[in-house]
Amino acid sequence: MRPADQGSRERFLDAALSVLVKRGVPSLTVRGVAEAAGASTISVYARFGGRAGLLDALYERTFDSLREMLESLPPSSSDGVADVLHLALEYRRFARESPARYALMFERPVPGFDPDPALRSAVLRTTFRMFVERVQRVSPPGADAQAAAYQLWTAMHGLVGAELMLASRTPLAEFFIPPTDEANEAVYRQGVTAMMRGLGLR
Structure with missing residues (x-):
C-alpha cells in the first residue's frame, strides 16, 4: 500500500x-x-x-466544529436577546469542552504557527457571520451590528479566557469566584448580559 x-x-x-x-x-x-x-x-x-500543512488543516477543522455548534442552535425565537445569550452560553461550553482546541483557534499555543491568512479570513468570516446575524436581529435601528457583535464577542472571549486560565492553575483560596462551574457561569452570564445592555441590544 x-x-x-x-x-x-x-x-x-x-x-x-x-x-x-x-x-x-x-x-x-x-x-x-x-x-x-x-x-x-x-x-x-x-x-x-508537513507540520505546517497539518496544523492549517487542523485549525480549519476546529472552526468547522464551532460552525457546527452554531448551526445546531435552535431557530430564532420571538426573544432575540435570549437567543443571543443562549449562543453566548453555548460558546462558553464549547471553549470549556476543549481548552486546547480553543487555544489553537484563538491563541498562539504552537510556537511559530501562523495560520494561512486566506484560511483565517475564510473560517472567521463564516462563523462570525452567523454570530452577526443573531446580533443584528436585536440591534437598535441604525446601529452597526457587525461592530456590536465584535464587541460582544470580545467580552465573551475575555470572560471565558480568564476562566480557562484560572482553571488551569491552583485555585486561590480567597478569590471572590469559587472554583465551580456554577459560579463561573453566573459571572459569565452577568458579564455578557451587562455588555448586551450596554450595546442597547433589545
Whole structure:
C-alpha cells in the first residue's frame, strides 16, 4: 500500500485533534499524529506536506466544529436577546469542552504557527457571520451590528479566557469566584448580559 493510501485525510485530522485534546500541543507533531492514526510519518507528509500543512488543516477543522455548534442552535425565537445569550452560553461550553482546541483557534499555543491568512479570513468570516446575524436581529435601528457583535464577542472571549486560565492553575483560596462551574457561569452570564445592555441590544 502506498503511504498516501494508509488513511483518508479525515482520519489524520481526527487523530490530530485527539492528540491535541488528550496530550496537548507538545505532542502535536507529524510523528505523534502518525502514531495516533496508526500510519507512517510519510503518509502524513503525503497528505499535508508537513507540520505546517497539518496544523492549517487542523485549525480549519476546529472552526468547522464551532460552525457546527452554531448551526445546531435552535431557530430564532420571538426573544432575540435570549437567543443571543443562549449562543453566548453555548460558546462558553464549547471553549470549556476543549481548552486546547480553543487555544489553537484563538491563541498562539504552537510556537511559530501562523495560520494561512486566506484560511483565517475564510473560517472567521463564516462563523462570525452567523454570530452577526443573531446580533443584528436585536440591534437598535441604525446601529452597526457587525461592530456590536465584535464587541460582544470580545467580552465573551475575555470572560471565558480568564476562566480557562484560572482553571488551569491552583485555585486561590480567597478569590471572590469559587472554583465551580456554577459560579463561573453566573459571572459569565452577568458579564455578557451587562455588555448586551450596554450595546442597547433589545
